[in-house]
Amino acid sequence: MSIVQRLLLPLLLGPAAALAQQAVTYTEIAPILQARCVLCHSGASAPLGLRLDSLEGLRAGSQRGPVALAGKPQDSELLLRLSGARQPRMPMTGPPWLSAAEMSLFERWIADGLPAGAEPAAAAPAPPAQTVDGPVTWTQVAPILARRCSKCHATQGLMGPPPEGLRLTSHAEALASGERARVIPGAPEASELLRRIRGQARPRMPYDGPPWLDEAEIALIAAWIEQGARDAESR
Structure with a gap:
């Protein structure tokens, strides 16, 4: 390729190639x-x-x-x-x-080597917690479990295999019965997951508490179970 061709190539390929x-x-x-x-x-x-x-x-x-x-x-x-x-x-x-x-x-x-680029804009402050409008679903509960529980209750978590075989990384796993059911849809008071979170059964969860889950988070999980432990599609 001649020098002239090399100089003209970016112009011939256009801006799309340059962006690539x-x-x-x-x-x-x-x-x-x-x-x-x-x-x-x-x-x-x-x-x-x-x-x-x-x-x-x-x-x-x-x-x-x-x-x-x-x-x-x-x-x-x-x-x-x-x-x-x-x-x-x-x-x-x-x-x-x-x-x-x-x-x-x-x-x-x-x-590309992990380039930094321009300094990203500061993240906006999190909006205040709001009351859930309509039935509580897995979509509202999953972030709480992911933040406080799934670090251990996963296939290979911080403690190795999930304690007591309980995985909380998906709706199906949270409701799986296995040797015993931890979530009984429609019966929050009989659900071991809620009893552990409240401290009514030992050891209290999450294991790295305190701090424990706050009252609003516990109430949300209780409402989710009471309403049938719906999945992300509200089924």
Whole structure:
């Protein structure tokens, strides 16, 4: 290819090709992390110490090591968990999981070497808690369990296998009976999950409390069970 051809090539390919060459930066993935991950992965109680509320936290990784290996998306724990190639799949509140477009952004960002980009805008303060309008569903309950319970009650959590075999990473797992039922739809007072959370049965949960769940969170879980422990589709 001649020098003239090399100089003209970007013009011939047009702006779309030029955009394709631009590296994905942390600025583009930060909003996804904020919306789907920092519910659990922030603060001192972040599972395995993995904080995803800043670039520094993401690059630092967890107690088990880095979760994003620059230039190696196929070996990065972050991408393996988001894709479901390694369990438990993330985010804990899924499904829905990240979209194909969001997954592509993470893959390209890691492949591009974890560039920082411009400083992302500060996250807006969380809105005040509001009363649930209509039946309580798994959609309202799942974030509480994901933040306070699923770090242990997962296929391979902080304590290894889930304590007493109880997994709380999906609606089906929370309602599974196995050796005994922990959630009895329509009967909150007989449901061991609620009794443990209230401290009516021992050990009280979550295991890393206090602080325990607040009154509003407990009331929401009680209402969910009383109304039939509905799934995300209100079935």
